Amino acid sequence: MSRERTWAAAFPVDRNDVELIRGAHPPRWKNPEPDGPYNLVVIGAGPAGLTAARDAASLGAKVALIERGLIGGACINVGCIPSKSIIRTARLYADMRDAESFGGDAPRRLHVDFDRAMMRMRQIRQRISRADSAETIAAEGIDLYFGEARFGGPDTVVVAGKRLHFRKALVATGAHPSGPAIPGLAEAGYLDNESMFNLTECPQRLLVIGGGPLGCETAQAFRLLGAKVILAQSDPMFLPGEERDAAQILSDALAREGIEVRLNTEVVAVRGEGGRKLADLVRDGDTTTISVDEIITGVGRSPNVDGLGLEEADVAYDASGIRVDDYLRTTNPHIYAAGDVCLEYKFTHTAEATARIVVRNALFRGRERLSELVVPWCTYTDPEIAHVGLYPAEARLNGIPVKTYTVLMHDVARAVMDGEEEGFVKIHVREGSDRILGATVVASHAGEMINAVTLAIRSGMGLHALADVIHPFPTQAQGIKMAGDAYRRTRLTSLRRRLAARWLAWSRR
Amino acid sequence: MLRADPATLSDDELLERYQRAAFGYFLENVNPDNGLVADTSRPNWPASIAVVGFALSCYPIGVERGWMTREAAVELTLAALRFFLASPQGGGEDVTGHKGFYYHFLDMRTGLRVWRCELSMVDTALLMAGILVAGAYFRGDNAREAEIRHLAEALYRRVDWRWAQGSSPTLRQGWKPKSGFLHYGWEGYNEAIVLYVLSMASPDRPASDDSYEAWTATYQWENIYGHDVLYGGPLFMHQFSHAWIDFAGIRDAFMREKDSDYFENSRRSTYLHRDYARHNPYGFDGYGENLWGLSAGDGPGGFRASVERRTHRFSGYAARGAPFGPDDGTIAPWSYPASLPFAPDICLAALRHLADRYPQVIDDYRLPSGFNPTLANRRRFGGDGWVSEGHYGLDQGIVVMMIENHRSRLIWDLMRCNPHIRRGLGKAGFSGGWLSQPTGPAAGGGDVA
Numbered sequence: 001m002s003r004e005r006t007w008a009a010a011f012p013v014d015r016n017d018v019e020l021i022r023g024a025h026p027p028r029w030k031n032p033e034p035d036g037p038y039n040l041v042v043i044g045a046g047p048a049g050l051t052a053a054r055d056a057a058s059l060g061a062k063v064a065l066i067e068r069g070l071i072g073g074a075c076i077n078v079g080c081i082p083s084k085s086i087i088r089t090a091r092l093y094a095d096m097r098d099a100e101s102f103g104g105d106a107p108r109r110l111h112v113d114f115d116r117a118m119m120r121m122r123q124i125r126q127r128i129s130r131a132d133s134a135e136t137i138a139a140e141g142i143d144l145y146f147g148e149a150r151f152g153g154p155d156t157v158v159v160a161g162k163r164l165h166f167r168k169a170l171v172a173t174g175a176h177p178s179g180p181a182i183p184g185l186a187e188a189g190y191l192d193n194e195s196m197f198n199l200t201e202c203p204q205r206l207l208v209i210g211g212g213p214l215g216c217e218t219a220q221a222f223r224l225l226g227a228k229v230i231l232a233q234s235d236p237m238f239l240p241g242e243e244r245d246a247a248q249i250l251s252d253a254l255a256r257e258g259i260e261v262r263l264n265t266e267v268v269a270v271r272g273e274g275g276r277k278l279a280d281l282v283r284d285g286d287t288t289t290i291s292v293d294e295i296i297t298g299v300g301r302s303p304n305v306d307g308l309g310l311e312e313a314d315v316a317y318d319a320s321g322i323r324v325d326d327y328l329r330t331t332n333p334h335i336y337a338a339g340d341v342c343l344e345y346k347f348t349h350t351a352e353a354t355a356r357i358v359v360r361n362a363l364f365r366g367r368e369r370l371s372e373l374v375v376p377w378c379t380y381t382d383p384e385i386a387h388v389g390l391y392p393a394e395a396r397l398n399g400i401p402v403k404t405y406t407v408l409m410h411d412v413a414r415a416v417m418d419g420e421e422e423g424f425v426k427i428h429v430r431e432g433s434d435r436i437l438g439a440t441v442v443a444s445h446a447g448e449m450i451n452a453v454t455l456a457i458r459s460g461m462g463l464h465a466l467a468d469v470i471h472p473f474p475t476q477a478q479g480i481k482m483a484g485d486a487y488r489r490t491r492l493t494s495l496r497r498r499l500a501a502r503w504l505a506w507s508r509r
Numbered sequence: 510m511l512r513a514d515p516a517t518l519s520d521d522e523l524l525e526r527y528q529r530a531a532f533g534y535f536l537e538n539v540n541p542d543n544g545l546v547a548d549t550s551r552p553n554w555p556a557s558i559a560v561v562g563f564a565l566s567c568y569p570i571g572v573e574r575g576w577m578t579r580e581a582a583v584e585l586t587l588a589a590l591r592f593f594l595a596s597p598q599g600g601g602e603d604v605t606g607h608k609g610f611y612y613h614f615l616d617m618r619t620g621l622r623v624w625r626c627e628l629s630m631v632d633t634a635l636l637m638a639g640i641l642v643a644g645a646y647f648r649g650d651n652a653r654e655a656e657i658r659h660l661a662e663a664l665y666r667r668v669d670w671r672w673a674q675g676s677s678p679t680l681r682q683g684w685k686p687k688s689g690f691l692h693y694g695w696e697g698y699n700e701a702i703v704l705y706v707l708s709m710a711s712p713d714r715p716a717s718d719d720s721y722e723a724w725t726a727t728y729q730w731e732n733i734y735g736h737d738v739l740y741g742g743p744l745f746m747h748q749f750s751h752a753w754i755d756f757a758g759i760r761d762a763f764m765r766e767k768d769s770d771y772f773e774n775s776r777r778s779t780y781l782h783r784d785y786a787r788h789n790p791y792g793f794d795g796y797g798e799n800l801w802g803l804s805a806g807d808g809p810g811g812f813r814a815s816v817e818r819r820t821h822r823f824s825g826y827a828a829r830g831a832p833f834g835p836d837d838g839t840i841a842p843w844s845y846p847a848s849l850p851f852a853p854d855i856c857l858a859a860l861r862h863l864a865d866r867y868p869q870v871i872d873d874y875r876l877p878s879g880f881n882p883t884l885a886n887r888r889r890f891g892g893d894g895w896v897s898e899g900h901y902g903l904d905q906g907i908v909v910m911m912i913e914n915h916r917s918r919l920i921w922d923l924m925r926c927n928p929h930i931r932r933g934l935g936k937a938g939f940s941g942g943w944l945s946q947p948t949g950p951a952a953g954g955g956d957v958a
């Protein structure tokens with residue numbers, strides 16, 4: 001990718017970034033000298049690697065942690081943290097534009113200070129990264145090595161000329177953006193999550209390729225920060241895999257904000273012309289050409305498996321990552337994997353949860369299973385879309401009859417007060433019972449609201465009991481409890497009602 | 510504007526007027542040479558194959574109600590059936606259809622594909638449903654009615670439903686010569702039951718037996734506003750297949766599991782739409798007890814505008830739905846007669862309210878595709894807000910058919926006796942109710958006229 005043809009500056013962009021590097025990959029770091037075998041060697045200091053190294057070290061294990069880039073991995077440096085920081089500023093501008101509907105006064109001319117939004121992001125990123133600085137980690141008793149790690153055999157890892165012997169190892173090398181194979185795209189220049197946070201100026205016209213979580217979050221944030229955004233998605237709806245109604249609400253919200261939504265649309269060719277980029281979009285066989293200043297791709301993440309010497313260590317892998325069993329063990333029984341490098345669901349919280357399983361299974365002969373995790377996730381658009389457990393279609397395909405209790409956010413008092421009534425709570429139960437199979441929440445703060453359902457599923461609590469959990473009034477999370485109330489109402493059969501009435505009549509005598 | 514005061518009419522008189530006004534659309538917008546009927550009454554508009562399906566279903570109603578002669582109905586029906594059989598089919602450009610299916614929009618005169626539109630599976634199914642009505646109704650033992658029966662059977666039999674599944678169990682939505690099948694899938698319940706029933710019943714080229722089950726696997730059964738419903742957002746999804754098939758009392762595996770049926774589901778969905786309008790979360794003008802009904806239809810156009818300090822995005826022709834949207838304040842008033850058999854009380858009340866409160870949107874008892882009172886005196890719109898221009902054939906067709914089913918059950922009874930429909934329902938797993946009774950003599954036959 002030719003960086004000079006994009007709008008992004010080079011990293012480090014400013015003093016915050018220089019500070020970030022000083023903490024997350026100190027330029028004059030001296031790698032320790034290995035002395036004897038390690039209980040656990042961890043490759044990659046992203047969320048998975050950090051969690052495993054810390055958990056193991058705190059239990060007294062001798063641990064080595066190896067990172068080739070910046071500690072914190074994708075999440076802190078080029079993922080969750082920068083993206084959600086920018087989304088906060090984007091929501092601010094959305095509220096400013098909407099000020100009248102909140103009873104305020106909208107600024108007559110809204111000026112978006114893009115540079116400032118990005119600077120704030122860099123400050124936040126640096127600040128959060130401090131908790132995981134090289135010094136802190138070393139002080140926790142972890143041997144921290146910087147350099148490119150590779151296996152030298154079934155029980156050794158080589159890094160920066162040193163051989164580390166291990167009893168157990170964890171591969172937590174994460175994933176990288178797999179640039180879409182669109183003819184001309186690389187030549188014309190484009191941004192992805194590894195370069196877009198270095199933007200210092202907002203592209204006026206922006207094409208975002210891909211309508212998954214990354215593409216939708218990015219398109220909305222840049223739109224609210226003032227760009228004219230075209231969002232091209234090859235599927236008939238956004239967030240493939242999510243429920244139709246959730247995707248529908250999101251697609252309406254994006255269109256309402258002025259994003260040019262192009263569904264069923266494939267970007268087939270790109271070329272540079274006079275400082276602009278021309279992209280050919282095809283929909284149902286018809287081609288249109290659009291001209292934009294910048295292109296951001298939000299499609300596909302490929303596992304980091306190359307150059308690791310996995311063959312020497314007898315660790316099997318394919319295009320979707322390192323092969324693991326339900327205990328997260330690779331084909332080499334002494335080597336485990338966690339996080340993006342082996343998981344279908346690539347999230348920070350799954351990376352951390354799987355790392356925890358690995359520490360127990362690898363070092364303490366635990367038998368914890370990947371398949372037993374209850375994993376929620378959330379797309380941080382406005383409204384947010386959060387999900388946990390089964391989708392109704394999944395349940396039905398497995399022969400489980402399912403019924404959904406739906407509460408509209410416009411019936412949740414606090415959501416109305418907050419001017420955030422877009423969305424719904426849907427809780428799926430096994431028909432004829434109150435066993436919660438899964439839930440989808442679409443709401444401004446869906447990511448916060450889903451936790452109650454995750455907790456209920458995890459603890460085996462049914463929807464009936466959820467109705468008894470007292471929620472402070474007024475809160476948006478009451479939408480969850482209201483689904484429980486709806487369940488209760490359907491249980492009030494006419495027989496029960498008649499019995500209750502008879503009893504009450506008798507009590508009056 | 511309305512010429513007679515609807516408030517003074519009895520329910521049946523009122524329905525008769527709306528029904529007849531809607532019926533008039535077909536005689537006004539048909540090309541008698543080839544039986545094609547325009548998609549809308551706007552000048553130079555092409556034909557829609559689905560509208561022809563509705564027209565073919567409405568002619569028998571016109572005959573029974575005395576609004577056209579049997580000869581005229583035979584004439585128009587034959588013109589259409591002969592056209593569809595003779596018109597060019599093939600995988601290239603400049604044709605009318607392919608594999609027995611037809612392009613969604615056709616030139617009114619030449620009958621060839623226009624607008625580079627898609628070969629449409631569901632619209633072909635609606636056309637075929639109309640063709641089967643013609644075959645079922647015209648039972649007279651004269652050469653012309655015999656020809657109708659023969660053509661109807663031939664046209665239905667040559668549709669290659671298996672091909673339309675592509676490589677998946679569910680039917681594809683459409684196909685284009687250059688790009689092949691559109692990759693829009695069917696997800697969730699919608700108007701497609703009649704498509705599946707017809708496709709599975711085909712004697713020669715049926716869809717595979719697992720197709721219906723694969724589609725119903727995507728259903729969502731939900732408790733919303735206290736109603737247990739099989740969810741489908743826009744109201745037309747709860748009406749279109751029902752115009753031909755009486756789903757009361759018959760059940761497939763899904764409805765047996767839920768102890769309900771599709772007719773009951775349409776009733777609840779109608780009430781759900783009314784409840785949504787009472788909630789009126791976006792604060793649109795007029796919404797309430799007697800103004801509701803979001804559906805597929807015309808709209809004010811694609812623009813964003815702020816109304817009462819809230820930004821809305823208004824759309825042109827689009828499918829609108831409740832309660833998850835999209836909703837831009839545009840009401841489809843033809844929803845009331847179209848849902849009449851399911852929820853007569855609230856539909857009649859809404860229909861009367863419409864004439865009372867918004868007489869300007871009704872053109873001598875003919876209902877527009879949509880209107881939007883929220884836009885009154887905003888942007889370039891006048892005091893009536895936005896009202897769809899002209900009329901749409903789909904809306905008029907469903908109005909004629911559903912009022913008739915409500916009044917006499919004519920179409921339902923005709924299709925109950927149709928062996929293809931019965932076989933398709935059986936293959937889709939429907940049983941019980943009228944399906945367990947033997948077929949009586951074909952209703953609406955030659956002896957009836």
Ligand SMILES: Cc1cc2nc3c(=O)[nH]c(=O)nc-3n(C[C@H](O)[C@H](O)[C@H](O)COP(=O)(O)OP(=O)(O)OC[C@H]3O[C@@H](n4cnc5c(N)ncnc54)[C@H](O)[C@@H]3O)c2cc1C
Pocket residue numbers: 043044045046047048049066067068069070071072073074075076078079080081083084147148149150172173174175193214304307308338339340341346347348349350351380
């Ligand atoms: C734009 C964006 C937004 C996101 N937002 C969210 C969100 O909101 N919520 C969420 O849960 N998830 C989000 N994610 C996903 C999340 O960032 C990842 O799932 C998470 O970082 C995975 O953690 P990990 O430890 O498996 O891998 P990574 O974070 O990728 O860390 C792997 C580390 O291994 C290092 N490494 C790789 N190979 C070697 C080697 N050979 N030697 C030494 N070191 C090596 C890398 O340098 C890296 O530091 C987002 C991702 C992106 C791109």
